Amino acid sequence: MSKIKVGVIGGAGYTAGELLRILVFHPQVEIVFVNSSSNAGNKIADIHSGLVGDTDLVFTSELPFEKVDALFLCSAHGDSRKFMEANNVxxxxxxxxxxxxxxxxxxxHDFVYGLPELNRDEIKKASRIANPGCFATAIQVALLPLASKGLLTDEVHINAITGSTGAGVKPSSTSHFSWRNNNISVYKAFGHQHLQEIGQSVRQLQPGFEKPINFIPVRGDFARGIFVTAYTxxxxxxxxxxxxxxxxxxxxAFTFVVDENPDMKQVVNTNKAIVYLEKHDDKLFIISAIDNLLKGASGQAVQNMNLMFGLDEKTGLNLKSIGF
Incomplete structure (x- = not known):
């Protein structure tokens, strides 16, 4: 088949950098343009330095829609809707x-929620995909099998720690190195924005679910990865x-159930999700781990693109963890 011609909107952030790293080497993709008004004219490798020697692409402020088959929207939250309203795609x-x-x-809107483990058949037929959040992906792979059999009958308790790249490329008081290094902290306890999509997916499989999902997000002192512990x-x-x-x-294609207590290093730099189970009296204890920038963002986005265009899900995503 001819290559999929893609454009990227909002090309300067962490997720865009990871997306471009994958797409540059994807055998069925041609990157036509990468839009960034603040970096127009700059080489992509000057912003995403890990791509030095891999691409000569330059950021553009133009939007040549007529040249592409697919668009990835990597803009800040709230800006994708503004982009869609301002442009006749x-x-x-x-x-x-x-x-x-x-x-x-x-x-x-007609966006399909893009978690392949939940909506693979719908994704294949969709023209617009809402890529899941990083915490949401890791927590859903931990809970959805139970929901599929109506077995979420009590409160769910979740603690999950994430790397600093989850906060985006622009430094803040809680993401710069001198604060984040050798430190952890809790934020948005019981009120994280990803709870909405987690609940939506759980109720898709178990419509009567009304119990609380008690989620404590934690900022970790590492760059990338999410490690979830949950019990119910x-x-x-x-x-x-x-x-x-x-x-x-x-x-x-990418979610694996293991019988040995996992490490986060097993998934960092991959599109994998790993799930592990233990039973303690009447409680099921679940661990799940993903890379927040890959299975939690850009890798999953490419997985969705592969499904939408009839490719093998793993195309361009055979990445090895950096841990060993």
Whole structure:
């Protein structure tokens, strides 16, 4: 097949840098343009220095829609909706939005929630995808098998720690090195914005679910990765739980259920999600881990593009973890 011609909107951030790293080497993709008004005329490798020697592409302020088959929106939250309202993007162009703007289902838009483990068949037919959030992805892969059998019958308790790249490329008082190094802190306890999409997905599989999802997000002193620990009351034995999770993810390209307590290093720099289970009295304890910039953002976006264009999900995403 001819190569997929893509454009990238908002090309200067961490997710855009990861996206370009994947797309430059994707065998079925040609990058036509990378739009960034603040960097127009600059070489991409001057901003994303990890691409030195890999591409001679230059940022542009132009929007040549007529030359592309797909658009990735990597703008800040709130800006994707503004972009769509300000630009008449032709309907034949497939769109993958990496912001929060279209993740909530609404009659006002036709974006499909892009978690392949949940909506693979819908993604294949979609023209517009709302890419999931990073915490949301890691937490959903931990919970959705239970929801699929109506087994979330009690409160869910979650603690999850994320790398500093999750805060974006612009430094803030809680993301610069001298504060973040050798430090952890809690933020948005019980009120993180990803709870909305997590609840939406859980209720898609278990419509009557109304119990609290108690989520404590933690800022970690590392650059990338998310490590989730969760527990809830569950009547299944550990063997039954493993059978359920293995069955739910048997056709998954990137989510793997393991029987040894995992490390976050196993997933950093990959598009993998790893899930591990333990049983403690009447509680099922679940660990999940992802790379927040890949399975939690840009890698999953490319996985969605592959599905939308009929490619193997793994195309361009055979990445090895950096841990070993």
């Amino acid at each position: 032709p309907r034949h162009i497939k769109i993958i939005d990496l912001s929060t703007d279209y993740r909530a289902k609404s009659p006002e 009351r569950c009547s299944m034995s550990l063997e039954e739980a493993y059978e359920l999770y293995h069955g739910f993810y048997k056709d998954s």
